[in-house]
Amino acid sequence: MDILTPRLTLRSARPDDLEAMHAVLSDPRATRWWSTPPHESLDQTATWLEGMIANGPDQPDFVIERDGRVIGKAGFWRLPDVGYILHPDYWGQGFAAEAVGAAVDHVFATRDLDELTADVDPENAASIRLLERLGFVRTGYAKRTWNVGGEWKDSLYYGLSRAGWSPRLDT
Numbered sequence: 001m002d003i004l005t006p007r008l009t010l011r012s013a014r015p016d017d018l019e020a021m022h023a024v025l026s027d028p029r030a031t032r033w034w035s036t037p038p039h040e041s042l043d044q045t046a047t048w049l050e051g052m053i054a055n056g057p058d059q060p061d062f063v064i065e066r067d068g069r070v071i072g073k074a075g076f077w078r079l080p081d082v083g084y085i086l087h088p089d090y091w092g093q094g095f096a097a098e099a100v101g102a103a104v105d106h107v108f109a110t111r112d113l114d115e116l117t118a119d120v121d122p123e124n125a126a127s128i129r130l131l132e133r134l135g136f137v138r139t140g141y142a143k144r145t146w147n148v149g150g151e152w153k154d155s156l157y158y159g160l161s162r163a164g165w166s167p168r169l170d171t
Helices: 015-025 042-058 095-110 125-133
Strands: 002-004 009-011 061-066 069-078 081-086 115-120 137-148 151-161
Touching: 002 095, 009 095, 015 042, 015 061, 015 069, 015 081, 042 069, 061 095, 069 095, 081 095, 095 115, 095 125, 115 125, 125 151
Parallel strands: 081 115
Antiparallel strands: 002 009, 009 061, 061 069, 069 081, 115 151, 137 151
16 A cells, blocks of 8 residues: 655555665664664664564555655554654655654554554654654653663653644645
């Protein structure tokens, strides 16, 4: 299934997305606030991609295409928690908000969920701004929730209620 926005296509992952997703997941800038350190090998990214593919339509997680090129991913690896990552060459252009907004639209249109959640590193100001711009509200904080490459990270928790969501079908 494809989700089209004015500038992007969100679609299910395929095995031939390996090189493009490795370019994202091996970039230390992109993975600075990700749940794993940068991927060191194609095999590591292949394992990650196989997991994304295996989740299938029950977990609406999408690769993001811009002009036919995969530039990242956005969606729900495990509902109701949203996640996203974009290659740094595409930062600052509104693509993450467009993709996450479309994924949220899709989930609220097709699933009987009343709330979506997000977990963000308190130092990730851009991601915090994105979530708040989309209507997510802070619901909590916890210390030392993620150990990424031997470094403990804290978490800010966010929630978005169906009632508080304004569909962005015209993203």
